[in-house]
Amino acid sequence: MTPDVRDRADRPARLESRNGVGGGTIPESAWNRALHLIDQADEVALVCHVTPDGDALGSMLAVAFVLRSMGKRVAASFGDRPFEVPRLLRFLPGQEMLVPPEEFPAAPELVISFDSSTFERLGPLSDNTARAREVIVVDHHPSNAGFGTLALIDAKAAATAMLAEQLIYRLGGRLDRDIATCLYAGLVTDTGSFRHSSTTPAVHQMAARLVATGLRTDEIARELWDRSPFGYLKVLSAALDRVMLEGGLVWTYVTRVDRAAYGLPYAELEGIIDIVRRTDEAEVAVVLKEDDQGAWQVSTRSKGTADVAAACAALGGGGHHNAAGYTSHATVEETMAAFKRELGMA
Numbered sequence: 001m002t003p004d005v006r007d008r009a010d011r012p013a014r015l016e017s018r019n020g021v022g023g024g025t026i027p028e029s030a031w032n033r034a035l036h037l038i039d040q041a042d043e044v045a046l047v048c049h050v051t052p053d054g055d056a057l058g059s060m061l062a063v064a065f066v067l068r069s070m071g072k073r074v075a076a077s078f079g080d081r082p083f084e085v086p087r088l089l090r091f092l093p094g095q096e097m098l099v100p101p102e103e104f105p106a107a108p109e110l111v112i113s114f115d116s117s118t119f120e121r122l123g124p125l126s127d128n129t130a131r132a133r134e135v136i137v138v139d140h141h142p143s144n145a146g147f148g149t150l151a152l153i154d155a156k157a158a159a160t161a162m163l164a165e166q167l168i169y170r171l172g173g174r175l176d177r178d179i180a181t182c183l184y185a186g187l188v189t190d191t192g193s194f195r196h197s198s199t200t201p202a203v204h205q206m207a208a209r210l211v212a213t214g215l216r217t218d219e220i221a222r223e224l225w226d227r228s229p230f231g232y233l234k235v236l237s238a239a240l241d242r243v244m245l246e247g248g249l250v251w252t253y254v255t256r257v258d259r260a261a262y263g264l265p266y267a268e269l270e271g272i273i274d275i276v277r278r279t280d281e282a283e284v285a286v287v288l289k290e291d292d293q294g295a296w297q298v299s300t301r302s303k304g305t306a307d308v309a310a311a312c313a314a315l316g317g318g319g320h321h322n323a324a325g326y327t328s329h330a331t332v333e334e335t336m337a338a339f340k341r342e343l344g345m346a
Contacts, residue, residue: 025154026163031170033150037110037134038171043073045108045132049116050079050123051267051297054089054189054224056115059138059164061094062182063112066173068097077104079123086267091223092185093178107131115160115186117144117318138163140190143309143318158198161186162206180213184220192274193221197304197322225271231262239272239287248306249345250282253332256290266291277301284308286339288332296328296335311342 038044044067048056057078064076076097077083083100085092101124111132117139119126129135135148140163142155157163161183168179175183187207191199194207211217235258243252254269269289277285285301298315300308302322309324315338317326328335 025156026152030150030152031166034136034152034167035170037136037150038067038070038072038112041072041110043075043105043109045105045111045128046074046076046114047104047111047116047122047125047129048078048114049121052078052080052086052089053115053270054092055159055161055186057085057089058092058182058184058186058189059160060112060114061092061097062161062164062179062186063114063138063167064097065094065176065179065182066168066171069173070171075099075104075108077101077125079125081124084265084267086270087265088224088227088267088270089185091220092182094182101125104128108133110134110136111148112136112138113148114138114164115140117141119147138167141318142320143313143324158196158200158203159186159190161190162202165206165209175209175213177213177215180210181215181220184210184215184217185224188220189224193225198320228268228271229262229264231259231264232268234262235259235264235269236272236275240275243276245279245281246340247345248281248283249286249340249343250276250279250284251286251288251336252276253288253296254290256292256294259290266297273299273301277303284343284345286336288328288335296330296332297325298328298335298339299325300339306343308343311339314342315339 046060046064048060060076064074067074074097077099079101104125106128111129116122122129136150137148138152138160140154140157140160144153146153152163154163165183191203235254238258239252239254273287276287283303284306287299288296291297302308307321309319309321312319312324312326315326319325
């Protein structure tokens with residue numbers, strides 16, 4: 001039986017004192033409204049952004065587990081075609097709850113969106129989401145203006161997974177190893193394995209709760225960061241061979257042709273930015289990655305002084321102060337010229 005919302009009215013206060021889980025900047029009225037919408041829905045459609053990272057997919061699957069245990073029909077998806085979970089995330093449990101975009105409800109009763117700052121980031125599923133009666137947006141991006149009908153957005157949260165954990169507790173759920181594995185993947189992905197400045201005491205407290213379920217942090221780390229096909233090394237070599245250092249900016253690009261030579265999927269390119277940004281002489285790092293449709297997906301990183309989120313937002317994207325991105329349909333040269341102008345480096 002689904003718990004009554006009234007029975008959970010004082011749950012957040014108890015959780016804050018016992019588990020270090022608080023409401024952050026999200027008002028209690030928003031949390032209560034979310035609980036009411038979920039209680040009333042027979043089917044809940046879950047969606048995250050295209051080419052999902054650990055935070056997007058992990059948060060979505062963790063909440064899906066709890067909704068399923070409540071007796072809800074669950075359809076979880078993301079708008080990639082072909083519909084494939086990125087290889088680095090195929091260890092996550094719960095993937096039997098995923099459905100391809102063509103099987104996602106056309107006009108859902110209730111949608112919960114995870115880790116997406118705009119409708120556009122949902123790709124082909126943006127239309128389905130726009131037709132939903134209610135859309136709960138669970139996100140931590142400062143650039144998110146709240147595109148749904150209910151915003152559970154906290155820009156101070158280090159990861160959407162932190163908000164997903166709060167929602168799980170408020171729904172009456174409890175952590176088990178599967179749920180914790182999904183949430184932990186989200187937490188370590190968006191904190192750079194606890195290296196980013198967003199790593200607060202609350203982040204470590206949440207990690208402790210998750211690890212206490214018995215998950216293997218070493219196995220998760222190996223899946224996320226210590227595996228790659230041989231072709232990745234070849235493509236990385238090509239990217240590093242053409243890398244440029246211009247003042248305080250280091251940048252490079254990867255083409256479809258680079259990847260095709262070794263059969264490397266686009267999703268395998270995620271880690272290149274973390275290698276390029278190590279450059280001591282650069283404050284900002286940029287990697288342009290050509291996707292399968294020929295668009296450039298632009299990943300940017302800052303060491304703290306430059307606000308790459310503002311530059312990316314001006315170009316149609318968004319993200320965080322030190323990590324952001326956008327999509328460009330211009331040439332490499334035009335894309336970099338536009339970014340440098342927005343960053344004040346032209």
